[in-house]
Structure formats: structure tokens, C-alpha cells
Amino acid sequence: MSESWRVGADGWIAAAERIPSPNFDPRPMGEAVSLILIHAISLPPGQFGGDGIAALFTNRLDPNQHPYYQTIAGLTVSSHFLLRRDGGLVQFVSCDQRAWHAGVSSWKGRERCNDFSIGIELEGCDDRAFEDAQYQALNRLLAVLRVRYPITDIAAHSDIAPGRKTDPGPCFEWGRVTSTSQR
Numbered sequence: 001m002s003e004s005w006r007v008g009a010d011g012w013i014a015a016a017e018r019i020p021s022p023n024f025d026p027r028p029m030g031e032a033v034s035l036i037l038i039h040a041i042s043l044p045p046g047q048f049g050g051d052g053i054a055a056l057f058t059n060r061l062d063p064n065q066h067p068y069y070q071t072i073a074g075l076t077v078s079s080h081f082l083l084r085r086d087g088g089l090v091q092f093v094s095c096d097q098r099a100w101h102a103g104v105s106s107w108k109g110r111e112r113c114n115d116f117s118i119g120i121e122l123e124g125c126d127d128r129a130f131e132d133a134q135y136q137a138l139n140r141l142l143a144v145l146r147v148r149y150p151i152t153d154i155a156a157h158s159d160i161a162p163g164r165k166t167d168p169g170p171c172f173e174w175g176r177v178t179s180t181s182q183r
Contacts, residue, residue, distance in 0.1 A: 007148040021057045021092040023078035023100045030117050033149040035107055035117040039079060040124040040168035046070050048085050049125050057092045062168060069173030079119035087133030102181045105160040113160050117143060126169030135176045142178055
């Protein structure tokens with residue numbers, strides 16, 4: 001595996017485009033990363049390739065650029081990673097820090113999933129298939145994360161926040177994800 005696709009001592013992957021988000025804080029003392037959460041996002045909804053996601057995660061989203069942005073103005077959220085439609089990897093938060101991606105959540109009886117998870121956003125939405133390049137990059141990223149962290153589970157945002165979240169949605173093909181038996 002390419003050295004640039006390794007999680008560094010600082011929790012960053014050199015191969016990723018780094019766009020630091022201010023929306024993170026330390027994980028609770030002694031909390032190990034054991035869960036990977038798969039999300040989907042597109043901004044504006046159903047549109048791909050723009051700067052909306054990075055703007056949201058860095059608190060630069062202009063509510064006047066799109067009517068939908070007015071409904072999410074003021075959110076302070078982030079994720080560790082974004083996988084673009086072409087498989088490009090963007091990192092917003094060090095894996096060693098707690099990104100703000102899960103919200104009110106519970107997994108196997110444990111609440112506050114941000115404390116023990118890494119969030120991976122795929123550029124996508126509920127009603128469109130994801131790209132081959134995204135599955136390839138996702139599986140590569142999962143392999144790299146497993147080398148560094150004691151990952152025991154991979155789950156959907158909808159699994160940890162049922163009724164509140166639907167992503168990554170019905171078009172996401174779990175069978176294409178390495179080790180989905182953990183889900």
C-alpha cells in the first residue's frame with residue numbers, strides 16, 4: 001500500500017486533500033476508535049462537484065448561494081473524510097480527533113457515536129447510485145484505517161440515527177464494501 005495512504009502519527013492521511021475544519025474537539029480520554037460511519041452528502045442536494053460540502057464543514061457556507069443553504073445556515077458540523085464522485089479523498093479532521101458527524105446517535109447500546117467513530121462522507125444522495133471509484137477508494141480507506149485503529153464495526157448513518165437520518169441510502173451497495181459482515 002502506498003506510504004501516502006497511511007494514517008500518519010498526527011491522524012492525517014498524506015494522500016488526502018487536506019481542508020481543515022474548525023468543527024472538532026478531543027475524543028474522551030482513553031476512547032478508542034472502533035466504529036466507521038458511512039454517510040452521504042450533496043450540496044446543494046442532488047448536485048455534485050461544487051464547494052458546498054467543504055464550505056459547510058469549514059463554516060463558510062453562504063446562505064444566499066442556494067435556497068437550501070438557508071435551512072442549514074449556522075450548522076457546525078464536520079466529518080473526517082469525503083469521497084468525491086471520482087474517488088478523490090478529502091480530509092477535514094484528524095482521525096485522532098472527534099469530528100461532529102453523527103449527531104444524536106446510538107450504536108449497540110452506546111450513545112454519542114462521535115466519541116468512538118470515524119465519519120466517511122460519500123458525495124451522493126438517496127436516489128442515485130454511487131460511482132465505482134467511490135467504492136474502490138472507500139475500500140482502500142477502510143483498509144488503511146483498520147491498520148491504525150481497532151475497528152470492530154462499520155455502520156450507516158441511518159443505523160445509528162434511525163428515523164432521523166437515511167444516508168447513505170438505498171442506492172448504496174453494502175455488498176461492495178469490504179467486510180460488511182461487521183454491519
